[in-house]
Amino acid sequence: MRVLVAPDSFGGTLTAPEAARAIIEGWRRHAPDDVLTAAAMADGGPGFVDVVHAAAGGRLDVVPVRGPLGTQVPMTVLHVEGTAYVESAQACGLHLVDRRDPLNASTYGVGQAIGAAVDGGATRVVVGLGGSATNDGGAGMLAALGATSDVPLDAGPARLADVTSVDLSPAAARLDGVELVIAADVDVSLLGMFGATKTFGPQKGLTDEQIIEVDGWLDRFVVAACGPSPAERRPADARGAGAAGGLGFALMLLGGSVVSGIELVAGVVGLTASAAAHDLVVTGEGTYDFSSRAGKVVHGVAAVAASAARPCIVLAGQVLVGSREMRAMGVESAYGVTERVGVEASMGDPARHLADLAERVARTWSPRTLG
Numbered sequence: 447m448r449v450l451v452a453p454d455s456f457g458g459t460l461t462a463p464e465a466a467r468a469i470i471e472g473w474r475r476h477a478p479d480d481v482l483t484a485a486a487m488a489d490g491g492p493g494f495v496d497v498v499h500a501a502a503g504g505r506l507d508v509v510p511v512r513g514p515l516g517t518q519v520p521m522t523v524l525h526v527e528g529t530a531y532v533e534s535a536q537a538c539g540l541h542l543v544d545r546r547d548p549l550n551a552s553t554y555g556v557g558q559a560i561g562a563a564v565d566g567g568a569t570r571v572v573v574g575l576g577g578s579a580t581n582d583g584g585a586g587m588l589a590a591l592g593a594t595s596d597v598p599l600d601a602g603p604a605r606l607a608d609v610t611s612v613d614l615s616p617a618a619a620r621l622d623g624v625e626l627v628i629a630a631d632v633d634v635s636l637l638g639m640f641g642a643t644k645t646f647g648p649q650k651g652l653t654d655e656q657i658i659e660v661d662g663w664l665d666r667f668v669v670a671a672c673g674p675s676p677a678e679r680r681p682a683d684a685r686g687a688g689a690a691g692g693l694g695f696a697l698m699l700l701g702g703s704v705v706s707g708i709e710l711v712a713g714v715v716g717l718t719a720s721a722a723a724h725d726l727v728v729t730g731e732g733t734y735d736f737s738s739r740a741g742k743v744v745h746g747v748a749a750v751a752a753s754a755a756r757p758c759i760v761l762a763g764q765v766l767v768g769s770r771e772m773r774a775m776g777v778e779s780a781y782g783v784t785e786r787v788g789v790e791a792s793m794g795d796p797a798r799h800l801a802d803l804a805e806r807v808a809r810t811w812s813p814r815t816l817g
Contacts, residue, residue: 447812449473450724450756452485452717454743455493456763457732458541459796462486462493463500465730468797469761472804473728477812483724485715487743490629490689490707491576492541494533495524501715502526509562511555512590514538514579515547521559529570530563532556534690535577538586543579546651549660550602551580553693557590557617564624571624573697574707575690576631581643581650582606583636583664584696591700592616595670606663612671614699626702629710631742634688636695637665642688650691664692671699708746717750726811727751727758730800734762734780736771748776759811761803763792781807 451473453465460468466484473482488497499506504526513519519542524531535541537555556573563571580586582603589599595612598605635641643652643661652660668682681687686704687695694704712718721727729747744760751758757778765782772780783792783799792799 447477447726448481448483448724449812450483450485450720450727452487452727452747453730453761454487454489455732456730456796456800459732459763459793460800462488462497464797465800468800469728469730469804472801473808473812475801475805476808480808480812483720485717485720487708487715487717487729487747488574488711489576489631489743489746490574490710491631492533492535492539494574494576494629494707494711495522495531495536497711498526498531498714499524507562507566509559511537511558512552513542513555514551514553515543519555521555523559523563523566525563525566525568528568529572530566530568531572531574532559532563533574534693535574538580538690539577540579540650541577546579548579548581548602548647548650548652548691549604549656551582551650552586552600552602553578553580553582553584553691553696554586554590554600556693557587560587561591561620564621569624570627572627572629572710573693573702574629575693576707578690578693579650580693581647581652581660581691583667583692584694585667587693588612588614588617588696588699591620603660603663606667609663609666609670612667614671618700621700626697626700627710628686628689628694628697628702628704629707630686630689630694630704631707632689633685635684636668636682636687636692637661642692645688646691668695706746708743712746712750717747718754721750721754721756724756727756728761729758730761732763733766734760734764734772734782735766744777745775752776759807761800761807763796764789
């Protein structure tokens, strides 16, 4: 039997390559003769650059940038034949903050990395979005590239409360002649009931009252940067504008075009051809829930498996969707580590427990039996 193992990272516990290795190790305990192929995946969020580098090679440059709360952090820029890949989570990700402070967290470091990519010779920059601790509408990123305003743009959304004007021309000039691609993990807009702040603000630390307040500040930022008319404000309503706390919106202001992060990565790693060459596709993530729909790795891998007429199963830390919902996502079955060992144990030794889960699942899906 040929099995393609194409997981996302598991929250903050396992990278995508580590998860793939654990699944393969466990599966082989039951079915050592199965052909198992690792294809670590990402959707633009954490692990994006590592996954692309593993598939496409290229040159890695380490750039010191400002983290979400001001502390300097290292960021890796991948250069592949004129294209640079930047992972926003490396500059403003949730994993970089000990305390969640979304009112003051900034995307400034993302702009620094984009600037470094251009200085390094890139004529095309792909920015992976996802997993951010920020909700500043990308204002910090714009400031790092030269945009100016009547308020500080690099100190989080709280400083946007009184914004009335934004000059994007220096940032646009900085990227003159550069193609900007936005690899987004979600397709939400920037503002409103289904926008970035309402949807993802709570996981970044915003209270219900703060969500309303921050959404109002970002609305003022949109007016200052774009104009008040519906036509002028259109970038804020675009799909993907709300990715990474509004980084998608700011990148669109600089001419960026949105693509699905998972589809971009799938193309780089040749996922469609790989799925067709295997009998079963296994994917996974930390928590398999309703947010795993369009834009996320599990949904994207399942769609590729379906196009190749191959069954797809999910191995996850937790499974929070029912069988009807998972089948609507193109998944045959889903299995969770916590169902057997609990949350605390699964977090304590995630690789071992994921491998144990894979061994059990292989008994169901691999025709080999041990006699």
